Amino acid sequence: MVELNKLxxxxxxxxTVSSRDILFWLNEGVNKFIKTRYGDTNxxxxxxxxxxxRIDDLRKLVRDTTLYTxxxxxxxxxxxxxxxxxxxxxxxxxxxxxxxxxxxGMTEVNDTEFTVAGVDTAANTFTIVNTTTYTAYxxxxxxxxxxxxxxxxxxxxxxxxxxxxxxxVKFDYTCLGSTVMTSLTRGVLKTTDDYYEQxxxxxxxxxxxxxxxxxxxxSFIGNNIEFTTDGNYWVREYLLKYxxxxxxxxxxxxxxxxxxxxxxxxxTYVVTAAGDDITHAGTTYSAGEEFIATTNIFTTGIAGTxxxxxxxxxxEHSHNEIVKMASALYLESVxxxxxxxxxxxxxxxx
Numbered sequence: 001m002v003e004l005n006k007l008x009x010x011x012x013x014x015x016t017v018s019s020r021d022i023l024f025w026l027n028e029g030v031n032k033f034i035k036t037r038y039g040d041t042n043x044x045x046x047x048x049x050x051x052x053x054r055i056d057d058l059r060k061l062v063r064d065t066t067l068y069t070x071x072x073x074x075x076x077x078x079x080x081x082x083x084x085x086x087x088x089x090x091x092x093x094x095x096x097x098x099x100x101x102x103x104x105g106m107t108e109v110n111d112t113e114f115t116v117a118g119v120d121t122a123a124n125t126f127t128i129v130n131t132t133t134y135t136a137y138x139x140x141x142x143x144x145x146x147x148x149x150x151x152x153x154x155x156x157x158x159x160x161x162x163x164x165x166x167x168x169v170k171f172d173y174t175c176l177g178s179t180v181m182t183s184l185t186r187g188v189l190k191t192t193d194d195y196y197e198q199x200x201x202x203x204x205x206x207x208x209x210x211x212x213x214x215x216x217x218x219s220f221i222g223n224n225i226e227f228t229t230d231g232n233y234w235v236r237e238y239l240l241k242y243x244x245x246x247x248x249x250x251x252x253x254x255x256x257x258x259x260x261x262x263x264x265x266x267x268t269y270v271v272t273a274a275g276d277d278i279t280h281a282g283t284t285y286s287a288g289e290e291f292i293a294t295t296n297i298f299t300t301g302i303a304g305t306x307x308x309x310x311x312x313x314x315x316e317h318s319h320n321e322i323v324k325m326a327s328a329l330y331l332e333s334v335x336x337x338x339x340x341x342x343x344x345x346x347x348x349x350x
Contacts, residue, residue: 021330026249029326030312034058034162034246056315061243062165067091067155069227070172070236071098073141076106081117082131086143089124091156092116098128098143101172101234105138106131113146142172144234147221152228153235157220158242166241169216173209173233183236188218188227200228209233247313263293 068090075085084100092098096116100109114128147154167190170183189206191199199205199217206215209232216227216235227235263269263280271278274287280298285291312319 023249025326025330025333026312026322028329029322029324030246030249030314032325032329033314033318033322034061034243057318058243058314060313060315061162061246062241063158063160063244064241065158067158067225067238067240068236069153069155069238070142070144070234073100073103073143076103076109076128076131076137076141078106078131078134078136080130080132081127082109082129082134083118083125083127084143085123085125087124089119089121089126092119092126092145094119094126097146097148099146099234100128100141100143103137103141105136106134108134110141142234142236144236147224147226149226149228151231152226153216154221154227155225155238157223157225158240158244160244161242162245163243164240165243166239167218168239169227169235170237170239171214171216171229171233171235173212173214184212185239186213187215189215191217191219193219196228249312263296263298269293 068088071086071089071092073084073086075083077083094117097113098116099111099113101111103110109128109131116126116128118125118127120126145154146152167188168185169188170185172183189199196217196219199207205217207217207228208214208230214229214233216229216233219226219228225238227238229235269278269292270290271285271287276287278285278291278298280291281294283291312322314322
């Protein structure tokens with residue numbers, strides 16, 4: 001509210017804003033802050049890594065992960081149905097399709113697609129078909145997760161994924177007619193639905209393996225990533241560096257005993273229990289009333305229940321800038337005529 005009064009002449013605007021409204025606009029400010037630091041709306045025209053300020057702006061949101069599209073096989077049982085044990089089933093689900101390659105011993109399963117059933121995430125196993133007539137498994141092999149499309153492999157995006165900043169894959173390929181499991185690390189060829197079919201027909205497309213070089217076509221399908229090859233190599237791993245979704249600033253309910261050193265100085269608290277008035281810094285607050293903690297101690301006759309505003313998980317130095325953006329977004333929404341955010345003012349926050 002202090003920031004609102006500093007931005008513009010708002011004498012004709014009701015600035016009595018509820019906690020939930022404040023949280024909404026703060027979260028909108030967080031989203032806008034990230035987008036102005038990463039992507040096409042970046043007013044500075046440099047990436048988030050190029051200066052120390054940029055590094056500090058988003059560094060707490062950067063994550064690095066490996067998503068496995070090729071599962072390492074450690075055993076296959078001779079049974080009905082045959083049970084495949086892998087080092088980690090990851091996000092494999094019943095009904096998924098896998099392509100098995102490079103198994104020694106039970107060679108009957110090689111270069112064959114199977115529909116997965118009975119996925120056991122605790123034991124890292126799944127079942128395929130009746131293998132009672134197959135040769136006993138001895139070693140090796142990978143089960144590559146497939147989309148329902150030729151030569152297309154899939155991985156699941158992390159739940160907190162927002163923007164990709166760096167992408168690579170590891171793949172295996174056939175050399176001189178023999179299946180050689182050689183894990184090469186290469187980039188990806190980002191594609192869209194408009195370009196996808198064109199790339200498949202293009203004899204010079206980078207997704208075609210040539211002298212051990214290739215970049216699979218990469219596109220997003222819902223919460224999945226798909227990689228399309230020319231059939232001469234198989235995607236085993238997806239190496240993803242990304243910016244995660246920021247934690248939402250929310251109200252969390254907690255009960256605090258009277259006099260306890262439990263308040264966070266600067267945090268906003270809402271009294272939620274009727275009849276449980278809370279006295280803080282000489283002022284008494286009733287149910288539905290808010291106060292900002294100036295000390296970490298409050299007093300009351302009995303234990304009081306309060307809602308605490310959760311903290312932002314961006315770097316602390318960015319919080320003032322986020323509040324400015326949130327306040328400007330709020331003013332754009334409620335003023336008449338609507339106030340336009342001054343882009344030059346946002347740029348000067350750098």
